[in-house]
Each structure stands twice: as C-alpha cells, then as structure tokens.
Amino acid sequence: MYNVKDALGNGKNGLHYGPRILLPFVCDILKAVIDDDIIMDFSHVSKGAYYVKHDKFTEIYFLKHENILEDVSKYETIKMVVVDDEDDMFSIDNHIKISLNPLENHKLEISKLDDDVIFIE
Numbered sequence: 001m002y003n004v005k006d007a008l009g010n011g012k013n014g015l016h017y018g019p020r021i022l023l024p025f026v027c028d029i030l031k032a033v034i035d036d037d038i039i040m041d042f043s044h045v046s047k048g049a050y051y052v053k054h055d056k057f058t059e060i061y062f063l064k065h066e067n068i069l070e071d072v073s074k075y076e077t078i079k080m081v082v083v084d085d086e087d088d089m090f091s092i093d094n095h096i097k098i099s100l101n102p103l104e105n106h107k108l109e110i111s112k113l114d115d116d117v118i119f120i121e
Contacts, residue, residue: 001026001056003084004096007110014100014108016068021078021100021108023058026085030095033079034062035071053085069102077101079113 002012002025015022029051032039039048051060065071072078078100087094097113 003027003086004082004098005084008096008098008112012110014110015106016102016108017106018067019062019065021060021062021068023060023108023110024056025058026053026056027058027082028053028085028089029058029060030081030083030089032060032062032081034065035076037064069104072102 002010004025004027006012007023007025012024014024029042030040032049034049037048039046041048042050044050047063049060049062051058062068068078080098080100081095082098083089083094083096089095099111099113101109101111103109
C-alpha cells in the first residue's frame, strides 16, 4: 500500500470512471476544487462529493459531474488538500496539496502542487 508521499515520489497514477476517482493511497480529504466548486463537505448528505477509504485506496464520487474527463480540461485540474491516513490531520505540516489530471483510457495523473500554484484557501 502506498501513502500519498510514496505515490507522488513513485509517479503512481490513479483511475477515473465517469464521476468516480480512485486514488492509489488511503487518505483523508479536507478540500477539493473542481471547476468552480469548492467542496469541503464530504459527508453522505453532501451534494458535491463524498469519499470512501478502503484498505489500499481511496474512492471519490463527484456528484455534479457525470464524466470527469469531459468536465475537467487539461488546463484546469482537480486540486485537493489531503492528509495521509496515518498522519495527524490537525497538524498543518501534514496537509498535502495535490493536483489530479484526468487523461484518456481512465488514467489519472497525480502530482504535488508547488507553493506558487494558485489554490483557493
């Protein structure tokens, strides 16, 4: 099983299918920005998104998007703030900003966002 840092360091990719994203690590998601939506509520009653942590991966459903590949352009990736499952989410030092870029054939490119990248706080 990868954690976020290992997956980023090894160039590990995720997958996307319709509104569903699969990340190759287990994490907590604090915030997601997709198109004009800023999502900070991932509860089962959320209208934006929810996620499920499995033993070896994290599964996210973006409820307002039927097809992630069509809805997210190559210039506007999905931006997220995540915390490794085993890390303390209350320590800001453990918050990792990542970018998710959906590609053809269900491939999801995952990269770490640099500090100079604009990210809505």
